[in-house]
Amino acid sequence: MALSRGLRCCARVFSWIPVLIITSVVLWSYYAYVFELCVFTISNTLEKVAYLLVFHVCFVMFSWTYWKAIFTPPATPCKKFQLSYSDKDRYEREERPDAQKQILVDIAKSLPIFTRATSGAIRFCDRCQVLKPDRSHHCSVCETCVLKMDHHCPWVNNCVGFSNYKFFLLFLSYSMVYCVFISASVFRFFINFWVGDLPNGPAKFHVLFLMFVALMFLVSLMFLLGYHCWLVVQNRSTLEAFSAPVFTTGPDRNGFNVGIRRNLQQVFGDNKRLWFLPICTSQGDGHYFPLKSLSESSTSLLANEEKWDEEEESEDDNISGDRDPSVTVEMDEEE
Incomplete structure (x- = not known):
C-alpha cells in the first residue's frame, strides 16, 4: 500500500515535467526577445516600443490561456x-x-x-x-x-x-500567434546576424535560437490547431x-x-x-x-x-x- 502510494506521488511529480519544459522555454523566449533583441540589439526607439507592446500583448494572452487550461479542474458528472x-x-x-x-x-x-x-x-x-x-x-x-x-x-x-476545452483552443491559438509574431519580427535580425551585418555577442545566439524554436513550435501548432478546429466544426x-x-x-x-x-x-x-x-x-x-x-x-x-x-x-x-x-x-x- 505504501509502495503504491509512493509510486502515485512520484507519477504526480513527474507529470509536471512537460509543463515545466514549456514554462522554461517561454520564460527564456521572454528574456531573449525583450532584453537581447529589443533592449540590446534594436536601436530605433519607436521600433523598440512597438515590438515590446505587441509582444507583451501576445505574451499575456498566451500565459493567461495556458494558466486556465492547466488549472481549470475537469468537470465531473453531477x-x-x-x-x-x-x-x-x-x-x-x-x-x-x-x-x-x-x-x-x-x-x-x-x-x-x-x-x-x-x-x-x-x-x-x-x-x-x-x-x-x-x-x-x-x-x-x-x-x-x-x-x-x-x-x-x-x-x-x-x-x-467540457470545462476547459475553450481555454485549450485559445491556448493553441495564442501560442501560434506568439510564434508567428516572434518569427516575423525576428526574421530581419536573424538574417543580419547570419550574414554578419551585426556584431557577434550573446544576442546573436539568442536571436538565432529564438528563430529556430519559434518556427519549430509554429509548425507543430499549425497541425494541432487545425485538427482541433476541424473537430469543433464537426462537433467531435x-x-x-x-x-x-x-x-x-x-x-x-x-x-x-x-x-x-x-x-x-x-x-x-x-x-x-x-x-x-x-x-x-x-x-x-x-x-x-x-x-x-x-x-x-x-x-x-x-x-x-x-x-x-x-x-x-x-x-x-x-x-x-x-x-x-x-x-x-x-x-x-x-x-
Missing part, C-alpha cells in the same frame, strides 16, 4: 448521475445480474442519456459509481469521469474536456474522432453535429465578443448535448440542474421511449 445511497444499496444487495441491470436501466430513464457502449450497453462506471452522461469518459490519469472528455494532455497536465472530441459515439440506432460520427454555427456556439458561447477571452462562455453544463437526429425543440441545451427539474416530467416520456430495456450494463469501462 449528483443526478450518481447512484443514491438507497439505489447503491439495492444494487449491491441484488444478486441476480438481470435485476441489477434493470435497476440501472430504471435510474437512467430519468436522465438525458442517449449514447451506449460499443456493445450496446448503458455506459456505467463502477469506479466512480455513476451513469456516464453522453460524451463523458473515465480518465485513468485523473481517476475520475470527465464531462465531454477530449483527451488527457501532458503539456497542460490536465484533462481537456478527439475520442469521438477515433471511435464514433454509439446511439440506440448504432454508431454515428455526426450524432452531435448540429451545424457549424451551433457547433461553435456550444464551445465559445453566444457572445462573439467573448470568444477570444479565456472566460467560461460554453453553453450548457456538459451533461447533455443536442442531437442531430432530434428536432431543435427537443434538444435545447439544459444549462443547469434547475432547468432539468422544470422539464424533467415532460422529457421523461421522450427519453424513456428511446431506452432499450434489454440492454446490458457496461462495467469498468476506462478510456
